[in-house]
Amino acid sequence: MRRLLPAAFLALVAIAPASAFARSSVPVASVPVASVPAPSAPAAGANASASPAAREAAQVVDAFMTALASGQLDSARQLMAPHAVVIANGHVLGERDAYIDGAAKADAAALGSVPRELLRRDARAGSDVAWVLSEKRLHTGAAQGPSEVVVESMVLARTTAGWKITHIHWSGRHG
Template identity: 40%
Template sequence: MSRPLLAAAALLLLAASPVRAVDQAAGDPVVDVAPEAQAAATVVDAFHAALEAGDTDAALMLMTEDVLVFEEGGAERSRAEYAAFHLGADAAYAGASVSTVTRRFGSANGDTAWILTEGSTTGQAGNSATSRLTMETMVLMRGSGSWRIQHIHWSSRAVPAV
């Protein structure tokens, strides 16, 4: 499937997803991942765990070869390109920061799943302390029975001053 078709399909699937009520205890994240997307959400968590552990090979194995990564206003259009540019810095930052999920939603239709996560990250970027509100969209494709990350879109902003 071409990238424009993949993006359009993901948006259509997202728009067609049923809205479900979610109970939230104080301080607990809002999590509403449909049963058919649970395995895809596990892959997203494994990807982040690999980055945090500095295991870049494991992180890369969870991505398709033609993954499309949008980060900091740029695009990396393959697993090899991501490995050559942002992967090392992403792993270093993940290992030196604490990330918290505040909301996560996910669904799937056939062999396409999407996991949408909001959260915050506090850590060290170079010599500077950072505190960011984060947004992440991951689209995953299932092939040969396993889910792989096809697209990542990360964005963040500074936590507003109190």
Template identity: 40%
Template sequence: MKRPLAAARLAIAIAVAAAAVSPLAGNASPQTSGPSQVDVPVAAAAAVAIVDRFGTALAAADYDTIAALLDPDVLILESGGAERNRAQYLQHHAISDAAFLQGAQVRLEHRRARTEGDLAWVASESEIRFRKDGQPRAVSSTETMLLKRGPQGWRIVHIHWSSRPKKTP
């Protein structure tokens, strides 16, 4: 089964990195630009920071940080497929996701986050621009991450990525 260039997964990861409009966003993370609509209450800021760190680490192929931010039993759903734990993701799609992100430009368009006790969710919508076969391409990307707070802080326990092609100008 051919995946759409893992663009959905990367789109989401990029959306995460795009939201990382922080001092870390200047190095290996994707370029971000343009205004975005962000609805993140103070109570959710620490969980959003983990999502941002994950996106930045993925764009930099920093697998140690990626591993530290994912729960060992993380469930990642994308394009009808599933990776059922951290090891499975790191051994397979994390590598292609990181490679994709190195040449992509991400623009966060919308983000909303909420917390309830030790659970948080962060939903992001982004546009990701990249080149494939020398041609400019773009996808609309959506990402939902569920995080759980434990003794070591917030960890990502679930990711759902989805994307669809956009017409490029």
């Protein structure tokens, strides 16, 4: 699954340390954050007993992934703190702007065509910090090899503008 997962995260493992999910690049659309839908109900495997703050943080994670998968990179950028760090499969992809202006383009292209299934979600939040751990199956289809399972952890900080992602770590395995 060298196309999606290796050095390419969420579909994501290896292609090049510069990308988390990469396959090819795709034109980027600029859409305001408000236009990125967040799931209204917890997905299967979601931690339904999470606190309201933890659920809010999880909604930011979902909005980020929706924006990324649909190529709305400016919207994804707005959900991250300026010094957020992105790591995938042992490679530091960079801080927010370096990631969004670089590897995120290939990740968006890869994620846009790969069905994803949430297998598990845990979220916890304090007054100013939250973390969201998700395990997802990427259904890549026979042409791209077996499905991949991606473990995603995100740390968020509460700001005056709401929760912002400060750290992303993706790793994957054949599933």
